Amino acid sequence: MRFLLTLVLSLALLASAQAQNIFHPDIIKLARATESLFPFGVASGDPEPNSVVLWSKVFPAVLTDTVKVQWVIATDTTLKNVVGGGELVAESTSAFTVQVNQQGLQPSTTYFYCFFTDTDSSAIGRTKTASVNNENLSFAVASCANYQMGYFNAYGHIAKRNDIDAVIFLGDYIYEYGTRTTALRPHIPNTEILSLEDYRSRYAQNRLDSNLLEAHRLHPFITIWDDHEFANNSYSDGAQNHQSDEDDWEKRKAIGRKAFFEWIPIRRQPNTTKLYRSLRYGNMAELFMIDGRVEGRNTPLADFTDSLRFDTARTMLGATQRKWLLDGMAKSDAHWRVLVNDVMFAPMDLGKIAGDRRYNMDAWDGYEGDRGRILDIVEQDTVRNLVVITGDIHTSWGIDIVRNPMDRKKYNRKTGKGVVGSEFVTPSISSPNLDEMRGKLAAKLAVPYLKGLRSNRHLHFLNTMDHGYTLLKLTEEEAKCTWVFMRTVKKPSLKTKPFRSLAFPHNGGGLERRNP
Structure with missing residues (x-):
């Protein structure tokens, strides 16, 4: 016994x-x-x-x-x-x-x-399945859901929508950090995640959130990762938030991939850990989902004045993924080509006050070679139909895509001359905005300061203080983005603030104001 x-x-x-x-x-x-x-x-x-x-x-x-x-x-x-x-x-x-x-x-x-x-x-x-005809499309676009920093109210608002075809998520589905002193909700575990058990548990905590549960239950998701599914500012061979005493980077990267694929409904290719893929919605749109982090990204530069910034041998995508993307974009006959992207694509001057970070070397500004090759493709095309949707930076932006905003001979903001596409940057679900990191005064002053720089003439809209998501509507006539702002992330609430909308006319000029 x-x-x-x-x-x-x-x-x-x-x-x-x-x-x-x-x-x-x-x-x-x-x-x-x-x-x-x-x-x-x-x-x-x-x-x-x-x-x-x-x-x-x-x-x-x-x-x-x-x-x-x-x-x-x-x-x-x-x-x-x-x-x-x-x-x-x-x-x-x-x-x-x-x-x-x-x-x-x-x-x-x-x-x-x-x-x-x-x-x-x-x-x-x-x-809901994808369309095969030239039907109008509507997507909720979201990113950056830091559990400890606020409530997932935007997910709850998305869940209640009955007018979208899918949710496009642009990365930072989880965050690897331990619980901070400013946390509204403690992370599980409360330390930085390193093991497979840790990563699984962080996803599990997010998925026990009722708002995210409902969003997933009611809408299909089209998802890419950014850096925090691994570690902050990650690249192929390492990450800013990965130190030598935190075990091997390749091991951590493999753990991050495994956990992501366990938790995210995604159409995987056999015998590969590749994230990048494309989806077609009839004649209306082709979506190109990329991996801008761990597939082939070179180490980010520390200073925007480094001449290596313009070295075409440096890459964000890696040679194989880059060829796939360029070939796909060149061959696509879709009415809209949508680049489902993690970090800011358009050039953006953050001003002298940013010092050696005046241009963000973690974004496409640090990988001029790969960005230039994409612009070569779209500039050669007679149809102007590129839409870039972006997350990562916890703020909202509406930008004309041009190679050089300072070149007045090739770009005219009023007429739209030289514009080859538009970039819509979605706010965060809950990750800290500029006001939460630097204070409300700094966040308010940043808007006129950045929009006032001559090098940012292509910047039409900037919001540095509000959380939420965007609604992307694609029709024959235009690609319209509406920024949906939640009133708060400090407590559970589905109340919203006034929205803002911009549209990129198909084969037309630059961004134009629209009623939400």
Whole structure:
């Protein structure tokens, strides 16, 4: 009898130890408190006309077990008109992720889906396939969701929308930092994340947020990473926030990739860890999702006066990804070419007060060679249809894309001469804005200062103080961006502030004001 009790206790301790190798103990407690096998909800992503990726994650009573999971997808909310489904096995090696590329669907159609086991079922998710015709499109665009710095109110606002085709997320889905003294909500774990258990737990904490749960449940996501899915200001061979005593960078990078692919519904290519890919929405738009961080980015320069800034051998994308992007953009016959991008693409002068950081070397300003090659493609084309959507900098910008804003012979702000595209920078979900980092006075003064610089004549709009997301609408006539600003991130609230809208006329001039 004593042997049997010892064996049972040993197995229980082993299961507990292995469970903690998957998630932090505090995450286990929170997940168990939901009394659901599917505490992290459901999600969908990367919609195509006839398929979409469906996702969930099981949380079994014993985390060392494999779990058989079934799914069903239907055209009605009661899941009676079933059009697909099946069974798969969730395993501990993927932290019990279940992900399936559901085929055999109809274009531009709303579907409802669910995962279930013998004892429990997930919430019912809603998703939508891509169009094949020249239909108008609408996307919510978001980035930079720092859990500890504020509430995910913007996700809640997105969840309630019934007028979007998908959510495009531009990176910084999680942050690697430990809990700060200014935190509104403590991180789990409260230290900087380094191990696979750490990264999984940080994603899990975000996904237990009710607003993010609903956004994922109700809309397909098209997602790229930026730096904080790994470490701040990351590049191929390292990161600003990775030190030599934090183990090997290649190991940390692999952990970051693995955790991302476990948690994000994404159409993966077999036997590769590549992020970059494209999606087509009929004739209206082709989206090019890039990896501007760990695929091939060279070490950022420390000073904008460094002559290596203009060295065409330096790269942000890496040779293979760059060729894929340039070939794809050159061949695309879509009405709009959309670059789904992490860091600011347009040249931007931050002024003398920025010192040796007058131009941001972590952005495309630090990689003139790759940016120049993209501009070569779009300048050669007779159709002006490039839209760049950007996150990263926790502020909102509307910018004409021109090679040299100072060249008055080639660029005219009023007529739009020389403009080849537009860049719309989305605000952060909750990551600190300029006012939260430098104070309200500095944030207010920065707007007229930056817009007043002659080198920034292409800058039409700048907001340094508000959180939220953008709404990108693509039609035959124009690409319209509306900045949706939340009233606060300091407490739960879905109230908004007045919006702002700009539009880039198809094959026309520069940005123009529009009513939101």
